[in-house]
Every structure is written in structure tokens, then in C-alpha cells.
Amino acid sequence: MKGRHLSVAASWLQAVSAVADADVIQGAGVTGYAHDIFRARELPLAVLVPRTVQALQRMTRIVAEAGLAINVRGGGASYTDGYLPTRRESVLFDLRRLDRIVEINEEDAFVTVECGVTWDALKAVLDERGLRTPFRGPFSGLVATVGGTVAQHGISHGTGGYGGSAASVLSLDVVMADGELLSTGSAARGAAPVNRYFGPDITGLFTGDCGAFGIKARITLPLLRAGTQHATASFAFADFQSLRDGMLAAARAGADDTHFGMDANLVRGQLRRGRSLRETLDIAREVWRTSPSWLAAGRQLLRMGLAGERALRESAYMAHYIVEGADRYSVNAAMRRLREALDGHGSEVANSVPTVIRNQPFAKMFNVVGPKGERWVPVHGVLPNSAVMAFHEDLQALLQRHQDSLQRHGVWTGAMFESVGPGAFMYEVGIYWPDALGSYHDMTLSPALRARLPVHGENLEARAWVTAFKKELVALYDAHGATHFQLGKVYPYADLLSPAALGGIRAIKRALDPNERFNPGALGL
Numbered sequence: 001m002k003g004r005h006l007s008v009a010a011s012w013l014q015a016v017s018a019v020a021d022a023d024v025i026q027g028a029g030v031t032g033y034a035h036d037i038f039r040a041r042e043l044p045l046a047v048l049v050p051r052t053v054q055a056l057q058r059m060t061r062i063v064a065e066a067g068l069a070i071n072v073r074g075g076g077a078s079y080t081d082g083y084l085p086t087r088r089e090s091v092l093f094d095l096r097r098l099d100r101i102v103e104i105n106e107e108d109a110f111v112t113v114e115c116g117v118t119w120d121a122l123k124a125v126l127d128e129r130g131l132r133t134p135f136r137g138p139f140s141g142l143v144a145t146v147g148g149t150v151a152q153h154g155i156s157h158g159t160g161g162y163g164g165s166a167a168s169v170l171s172l173d174v175v176m177a178d179g180e181l182l183s184t185g186s187a188a189r190g191a192a193p194v195n196r197y198f199g200p201d202i203t204g205l206f207t208g209d210c211g212a213f214g215i216k217a218r219i220t221l222p223l224l225r226a227g228t229q230h231a232t233a234s235f236a237f238a239d240f241q242s243l244r245d246g247m248l249a250a251a252r253a254g255a256d257d258t259h260f261g262m263d264a265n266l267v268r269g270q271l272r273r274g275r276s277l278r279e280t281l282d283i284a285r286e287v288w289r290t291s292p293s294w295l296a297a298g299r300q301l302l303r304m305g306l307a308g309e310r311a312l313r314e315s316a317y318m319a320h321y322i323v324e325g326a327d328r329y330s331v332n333a334a335m336r337r338l339r340e341a342l343d344g345h346g347s348e349v350a351n352s353v354p355t356v357i358r359n360q361p362f363a364k365m366f367n368v369v370g371p372k373g374e375r376w377v378p379v380h381g382v383l384p385n386s387a388v389m390a391f392h393e394d395l396q397a398l399l400q401r402h403q404d405s406l407q408r409h410g411v412w413t414g415a416m417f418e419s420v421g422p423g424a425f426m427y428e429v430g431i432y433w434p435d436a437l438g439s440y441h442d443m444t445l446s447p448a449l450r451a452r453l454p455v456h457g458e459n460l461e462a463r464a465w466v467t468a469f470k471k472e473l474v475a476l477y478d479a480h481g482a483t484h485f486q487l488g489k490v491y492p493y494a495d496l497l498s499p500a501a502l503g504g505i506r507a508i509k510r511a512l513d514p515n516e517r518f519n520p521g522a523l524g525l
Contacts, residue, residue: 012066016088016091023049025094033092033438034449037079037368038377040438042087044071044092050509053173053181053184053217060215061179063091064517070177071519072211074148076440077140079369079377080488082210083154086521093215095147101125102218108194110170112220115147119157120194120362122146127163132226134162136258137445139309141362143444147216153208155418155486160256161324163421164208164485168221170196174206174214177517182214192308193220207507210488213512227257227324229331232354235346236315243317243417244388244425245418248343250321251419253341255334258357259418261319266414266430319346319417320354373453376515377466378416380428380471381482388425391480395429398476402469409462410434411469429473433466434457461502492525 017024018307025033025047029522033047034040045068050056063070069090071192073083085092098116105111111133113122119137126132138144144154148170154165162168171185171193184203187193196203198214206213237243243261250256321338325331339348369375383391399406399413406412411433418426436458439444474491477484484491509525516525 005066012062013046014070015062016046016059016331017054018392019050019062021051022055022059023051023097024048030092031134032443033073033076034084035078035438035440036082038438040084041081042085042088042090043168043310044090045088045312047092047094049094049097052173056093056095056098056215056217057175057181058177059093060175060177064177064179064515067515068517069520070215072151072215074145074151075118075140075143076162076522077144077148077365078152078488079127079485079488080490082486082488082522083519084489086489088298095215096145098147098217099110104108104129104131104223105192106131106194106223109223110173110192110194110220111219112193113146113224115216116145117147118145119144119149123361124360124433126223127226130208130226130228131223132158133168133190133221134158134488135165135168135221136345137362139361139363139367141355143365146219146221149217150207150219151209151211152488155485156260156418157258159418159420160251160259160321161254162257166204168196168209169219170222171204171220172203172206173218174217175217176214177280177515180502181217187220188444203263205512208485208487210486211519212509212522214518218246225326226332227326229325230257230325230358231331231335232321232351232358233323233335234320234349234350234351236316237317237319237346238244240317240392242345243319243390246318247417247425248385248418248422249341250319250338252422253337254322255323255338255341255424256322258322259320260419261317263389264316265412266416269320315349318349318353319479320351320357322354354436364446364449368444369437369441369453373435373456374410374432375437375456375463375466376430376432377431377470379430379470379477380426381474381477381480381484382420382424382426383480383482385423385425387480387482388427391427391476391482393478395473402463403463409459409465411462411466424496427477431466431469433459435464441468489521489524492524 028137030044030047034043034258048059053224062129069087071083071090073094088429096116098114100114101117102112105392107292119141138149138154138156159430171187174182176182184192186195186198190199206216231241237246268304321332321336368376414430416428420426434456436456478492489495
């Protein structure tokens, strides 16, 4: 039996190694690929790196016929076991080499990209033409790929005005287990991919599926004219109730393109990190480049310099807004609506943070560690507005109950917030603790940054405590009716569905992936 297994393994490996326009990584080289921000599980037998969609199709068919599980990795910034193999008999596809922008069609207003294109690379190309996509990518867009974000669901840049990543998808080309391509939307009938809603919304099945239904090879997004004008604003709040009410009012005003909130712990933790002189100069250069005039740029830099970080240090909660528009009149009108919505909830303060974010939307990946080199993992939930205050109070009580353990293990937390449409609120808790960094960090962080960070020894006790605490947080979210993005294999999905909904999802899984090759364990399936 063992000998037969080895011969089969050699057969499939020989076959994928013979595929043109592809690479195969084995041995110690697979370790970094199979570790996400938080942890590793099973090591795959190999990492497959196709450079064309055709190579991806051929490799998928070979490994599926060999009975192997298929896991798919994009930029790698998952923290929910999203692409981590759960079986030894698995392969992991690294799709970052599928990085072609296939078509920019200004007349039909769409852009088609391969799944490995990063949001930063897409933005750079569209900026040259004065174009944008509605959703523009997560904060990790320097490494996050369009395919990975669509598979996991994402919010951030553009969510205030246009919703999350799924809302901006017109069409997908999906590789199935037999290697065939399934196209969705109007492309399913061979037409231009301009209409997502051609009959049942098949496109929606593959957004947020975590790769459980198929591999997204190409993605088509709508194109808009990019606004030539923008403005930013920041508001400070005395307490969480004021922040929540203010952000709710702002969401209903519908004035901003992008926004986010932070509590004092997160703000101060990020301030302790500091910026290098080169990073500071880069920010100043971008402010000059994107301001409507030298006078406006000078005023903005002066405000940022005079304000320093005092308001950030003294505020219990803050929310930051970026407004985009075709001209100064539309931007001014939107800013008036935003200020009217927030009036009585918070006080406007120096807009340094959103100005930096507007000019450098995709930060270097230093945020995957804490300001003093700590390990970091976030846990989030998207709550109905009516459940936010009760969740917040229960969270504070939970943190108070664990105060001794938090101090003993050196764990601290900070929170980030974002409205998701007019009726929902994303509440994310970031957990930081002193611990050795993993192979993911070795692959992601630059040597220059690593040299600036304190080095921590392996802290298995604290890591185990954080793992247990994560489960408590997820249970607390779910007790308050939360849903989640980036479901992966950590957040509950199948366990929370009604029998009818679960039966439907399982039927879809059987139809699309009858032999359960794609990402076993994802979605709880």
C-alpha cells in the first residue's frame, strides 16, 4: 500500500512538473507558503506556481485526478486559516505570478485582471488613465491580490461609497476541478462581461467562498472616472457611544468614499511605531503631488506639522474620512453633509491620518506586527447597528475578566471600526502579544524593518492563551448576531446556517466540487 502511494505521488508530481509556464516548489521551500499571519497547519506536498491561466487549468486537473486537496494562496495576508491545508495529501497553489491586466475597456467600462494582480498594481495602471474601480482594495493592497480579496471578501478603500469587494465584481472566470473554465454573468453566454445579473447571480457564489467552490482565475470589475478632487477630515469622540452614533449618521449621509475608526489603544500603538525620514518625505511628496495647488498643499502640511500627534494621543476614539469628487463644488458639498452628520457627536481635529492614507492607500506590510515587534492577529464581526452597543459592553466585560491573564502574558488589544452600508458596523479587535515571528513574517517583512524591530523569543504559553481568547471573541460576536468576512476555517458558517440554507450550500458544493478537492474545511464544509 505504501509503495503504491509513492508511485502515485511520483506520477502526479512528474506530470505537474512537466507543465509549461509553471514552477513546482518542494521540500523546505514550502514552509513559508503554508503559514498565514497567525499560524501553520499541515505542510503541502508541493507548492505549484502557474504563470498562465492555461497552466493553472492543467495543473488543477492533474492534482484533482490524483485525489489531492487543492488550496489556493494569493497575497497571503489571511489570519483565518484561509489557504492553510488541513490534510497532508494537499497541494498549495501560489497564484501571484498570474499578474496580467488582461483588458482595460473604457467604452464598455470594465477592466479584466488575472487573479494575482495586486490592488496597488491595478491602481497604478488605472491612475494613468484617470480611472478607478468602485471598490479599490483593502489596506493591505500592496500585497493583497484581486483574486484573494474576492475569494475572502474585503472592505476598505471605496467601501463608504460603493460597498465591499463583492459589490464591484461583474464577472469571473473560475477553474473547476476538471480544469475547465466557468464564466459568470453576461460572459457565460460569450458576450462582453458588462452585466453581472444575467439570470441567477452565479458570480455571487464565488465571492467569499474562500476557494471552496473553484479557483478564481480572472476577475472583471467596473470602471469609473476617478475624481480629480478630494478632501479629508478627522473627528475625535469622547466615548464609544458617540463614535458609533457619529459613524452611523455619517454612513446614512453617504458622503465619503473611504472611512475608518480607531480606539485609543490602536492609535497609540501605531504612533509608537514611528516613521522613518524617508517615509515622512514620501508622504509630504504625495501631498504636494495630489493637492489642487501649491498653496493648498502648503496649508495641509502646515496643519499636519502644527497639530503633530497631540489630538491622536488625547482622543478616546477617532474616525477618519476621505471624500472624492469630480470637482471642488461636489467635494465641498459632500464635506458639508459629512460635518452636518457628525455635528454633536464628535469634534473635528487635524486630518493628518486620512491625508496620509489618501496619499499612501496601501501601506507597507509593517502592520502585520505590533509597534514593538509583537505578534498580531485580528478578530472581527459585522454587527447590525442595533447590536453594536450591547456587543461593546460585553466585550469590555470580557476584557476586564481577563485582565490578569492579559497582563501576565503581555497581551494588549486595539480596535478598528467601519460602517458597512447604512445598517451594519464592522468591529475588529486586534490582539498583540510578545512572541517569535513566523515564516510568514520572514517572507513578508523587509530586512530593514526586521532590523528595526525588537526580537522576541518563542512564547508558546501566550500563543496558546491568545488562541483560546480568539475563540471566546468569535463566540461573543456570534452571540450578538455578527457575520464575518474572510471566513476561512476559523469563523463559523455552516454551523450557523438554517437547515434549508445549509442544504442548499452543500448541494452547490457537491455540484461544483463533487470529490471535495477545493480547500477542505473552508466554510465548515
